[in-house]
Amino acid sequence: MTLEEYLAARRKQVDRTLDENLSPPDTPPSVIHQAMRYAVLGGGKRIRPILAIAAAEACGAQIEPLLVVCSALELIHTYSLVHDDLPALDNDDLRRGRKTTHVVYGEAIGILVGDALLTEAFAWLARARNVRAIEIVAEAISSRGMIGGQVADLEGGSNLQQLEFIHMNKTAKLITASVTLGGLLADASQDRIAALQRYGETAGLAFQIVDDLLDQEQTSAELGKTAGKDAAQGKLTYPAVMGVAEARKRVDELLKMAVENADIIGGPVNYLAPIARYICERRS
Numbered sequence: 001m002t003l004e005e006y007l008a009a010r011r012k013q014v015d016r017t018l019d020e021n022l023s024p025p026d027t028p029p030s031v032i033h034q035a036m037r038y039a040v041l042g043g044g045k046r047i048r049p050i051l052a053i054a055a056a057e058a059c060g061a062q063i064e065p066l067l068v069v070c071s072a073l074e075l076i077h078t079y080s081l082v083h084d085d086l087p088a089l090d091n092d093d094l095r096r097g098r099k100t101t102h103v104v105y106g107e108a109i110g111i112l113v114g115d116a117l118l119t120e121a122f123a124w125l126a127r128a129r130n131v132r133a134i135e136i137v138a139e140a141i142s143s144r145g146m147i148g149g150q151v152a153d154l155e156g157g158s159n160l161q162q163l164e165f166i167h168m169n170k171t172a173k174l175i176t177a178s179v180t181l182g183g184l185l186a187d188a189s190q191d192r193i194a195a196l197q198r199y200g201e202t203a204g205l206a207f208q209i210v211d212d213l214l215d216q217e218q219t220s221a222e223l224g225k226t227a228g229k230d231a232a233q234g235k236l237t238y239p240a241v242m243g244v245a246e247a248r249k250r251v252d253e254l255l256k257m258a259v260e261n262a263d264i265i266g267g268p269v270n271y272l273a274p275i276a277r278y279i280c281e282r283r284s
């Protein structure tokens with residue numbers, strides 16, 4: 001299977017899992033369930049659940065029983081996008097090529113959709129009956145992880161160290177938790193879990209540097225979200241701090257480390273290295 005075929009097949013499985021496990025749109029009160037489905041089912045690369053599935057697969061697991069647990073990561077990611085787009089934060093009206101959830105359903109429902117998705121995610125994660133797996137994900141998105149990164153981003157920064165703190169926490173920790181979750185679900189050895197963590201940290205940081213580069217290189221239509229926001233908001237980004245060429249070089253260095261760790265993990269079906277390349281070479 002080529003990487004494109006692999007990503008398309010896994011995306012289809014994740015989309016089907018999300019559709020089948022989210023409450024039907026007529027569940028009372030229907031507005032919240034319609035809005036949750038609008039937020040989650042409207043596209044997206046599904047990279048976090050795919051990374052968890054790919055990690056579990058590389059460590060020898062059968063993936064079908066793990067789809068619900070891995071898809072919980074997409075609920076968490078979507079909650080962060082819905083809340084990030086709210087007027088109090090980024091105040092954005094375009095996401096995944098469509099109007100943002102609060103623009104369609106109103107701000108109050110936008111807030112509650114995020115809350116409901118986060119809660120639903122932990123109900124799905126609990127199906128793994130694996131307390132360590134739940135703890136790893138919770139820690140990654142806590143005030144010492146994703147939320148902390150978002151707060152540091154709001155406060156702004158002026159140097160590379162602050163920028164790396166924001167990117168590691170806001171983006172890389174959930175990506176690292178995704179691959180670690182896959183390893184834990186597959187009962188992987190400590191050595192493999194450690195390699196998955198290093199893979200997640202390097203591929204996760206590269207993911208956000210590429211996001212910074214795309215924000216200034218691509219159009220809103222190509223990205224499906226508002227482009228050029230970082231510069232407009234005077235945000236600290238990798239290209240702003242070190243220039244485009246150095247930022248690309250840093251992505252290449254991180255990719256090399258991610259691929260080395262993917263190779264350590266091994267396994268007969270291991271798409272982690274090509275997924276890291278895709279993360280670094282993507283155009284949206």
Ligand code: GRG
Pocket residue numbers: 043044045046047077079080081083084089096146147150170171207208211284
């Ligand atoms: C506001 C709760 C809250 C958290 C804020 C993750 C985050 C932290 C905010 C979301 C906005 C943002 C710029 C996040 C950085 C991570 C990132 C690059 C998100 C976009 O992820 P993709 O490219 O999006 O995977 P798709 O649409 O493909 O799922």
